[in-house]
Amino acid sequence: MKNNKLFSKLILNWYKKNKRDLPWRNTKDPYKIWVSEIILQQTQISQGTKYYFNFIKKFPDLKTLSKSTESDVLKSWEGLGYYSRAINMLNNAKLLKKHNRDFPNNYNELIELKGIGDYTAAAISSICKDEKKAVLDGNVFRVISRVFNISEPINQPSGKKIFQEIIYKLLPTKKIGDYNQGLMDFGSIHCTIKKPKCNDCPVNIICKSYKLKNIESRPVKIKNQAVKRIRNFNYFIIEFKKNIYMQKRLENDIWKNLYELPLLESKKKITKQIIKKFLSSNFRITEIIDCVFLKKINHKLSHQNLNIFFWKISAKKIKLENEGKLLKTPLKSVLNYPFPKPISKYLNEYLFT
Numbered sequence: 001m002k003n004n005k006l007f008s009k010l011i012l013n014w015y016k017k018n019k020r021d022l023p024w025r026n027t028k029d030p031y032k033i034w035v036s037e038i039i040l041q042q043t044q045i046s047q048g049t050k051y052y053f054n055f056i057k058k059f060p061d062l063k064t065l066s067k068s069t070e071s072d073v074l075k076s077w078e079g080l081g082y083y084s085r086a087i088n089m090l091n092n093a094k095l096l097k098k099h100n101r102d103f104p105n106n107y108n109e110l111i112e113l114k115g116i117g118d119y120t121a122a123a124i125s126s127i128c129k130d131e132k133k134a135v136l137d138g139n140v141f142r143v144i145s146r147v148f149n150i151s152e153p154i155n156q157p158s159g160k161k162i163f164q165e166i167i168y169k170l171l172p173t174k175k176i177g178d179y180n181q182g183l184m185d186f187g188s189i190h191c192t193i194k195k196p197k198c199n200d201c202p203v204n205i206i207c208k209s210y211k212l213k214n215i216e217s218r219p220v221k222i223k224n225q226a227v228k229r230i231r232n233f234n235y236f237i238i239e240f241k242k243n244i245y246m247q248k249r250l251e252n253d254i255w256k257n258l259y260e261l262p263l264l265e266s267k268k269k270i271t272k273q274i275i276k277k278f279l280s281s282n283f284r285i286t287e288i289i290d291c292v293f294l295k296k297i298n299h300k301l302s303h304q305n306l307n308i309f310f311w312k313i314s315a316k317k318i319k320l321e322n323e324g325k326l327l328k329t330p331l332k333s334v335l336n337y338p339f340p341k342p343i344s345k346y347l348n349e350y351l352f353t
């Protein structure tokens with residue numbers, strides 16, 4: 001491809017001048033780079049940095065992480081979403097330490113770990129040991145599609161394959177880690193989705209889309225027609241003698257292994273009668289005095305919109321000891337458990353206002 005060498009040189013020069021001072025940039029420790037990469041998979045840098053500092057403070061190395069509990073790790077992940085990422089990290093740490101291994105820094109070993117795909121393995125190995133691996137994230141797709149005017153859709157297997165081949169051809173012979181980070185940073189802060197800084201761009205001398213004036217239409221993406229699923233979650237605050245009842249969510253759909261309040265998912269609005277029947281048949285709570293509606297929250301996830309209704313349940317007596325479905329927790333320590341963001345937010349409001 002024409003201009004391959006010039007492209008990587010321009011990116012490396014740009015990175016030298018514009019490198020962001022991010023906490024994980026001052027280390028080659030693959031464990032720390034791994035933590036940063038997993039956090040940033042679905043998160044903006046501004047939000048992710050806070051989580052990175054907290055995570056590293058709590059779990060400074062693989063050994064500490066391997067000795068932690070699922071609840072501890074999920075608590076530090078609370079609010080970040082995609083909680084399976086945190087579970088995978090914990091399981092990887094346990095597995096590696098069981099075999100007396102350190103966290104790997106090479107692609108072949110990294111790709112074997114759960115939750116690490118081609119992008120993450122390439123990023124860690126190139127950053128830590130300049131392994132000749134190319135990274136392809138949303139920012140890289142955008143830069144490459146514009147500079148080389150590629151009209152293949154980036155969200156189709158055929159398009160991905162073409163981009164994958166191109167980025168490998170563009171790799172420089174050295175400073176691979178800097179080049180990869182530079183390319184991602186360049187896309188994230190210079191060749192941005194909206195209003196890229198084209199007139200003040202060192203790459204514009206070779207940028208085809210800039211010359212053709214078709215930047216707005218690059219990259220090409222086939223529209224996803226998937227309709228978001230709408231769900232109604234009714235959560236019950238059952239407070240009794242300074243305790244609250246909660247459960248661990250085991251469903252595979254969302255928030256697996258986090259804690260939640262007793263839940264009734266419904267197709268439509270529910271009545272007090274339905275609530276009483278549900279609590280009686282599922283948890284054997286029979287002596288209910290009242291069910292009071294407290295609040296509705298709308299919570300958007302990538303593929304689902306949740307209508308969350310909180311209800312307060314007052315009961316004369318609660319006898320659950322042998323049921324095993326609900327966990328009785330003192331009110332003062334309930335927030336030590338990891339909850340999905342909308343629930344912890346509401347519990348905070350409920351308990352402290």
Ligand code: SF4
Nearest residue numbers: 191196198201204207
């Ligand atoms: S000229 Fe514009 S579109 Fe081309 S690389 Fe630079 S910022 Fe991106």
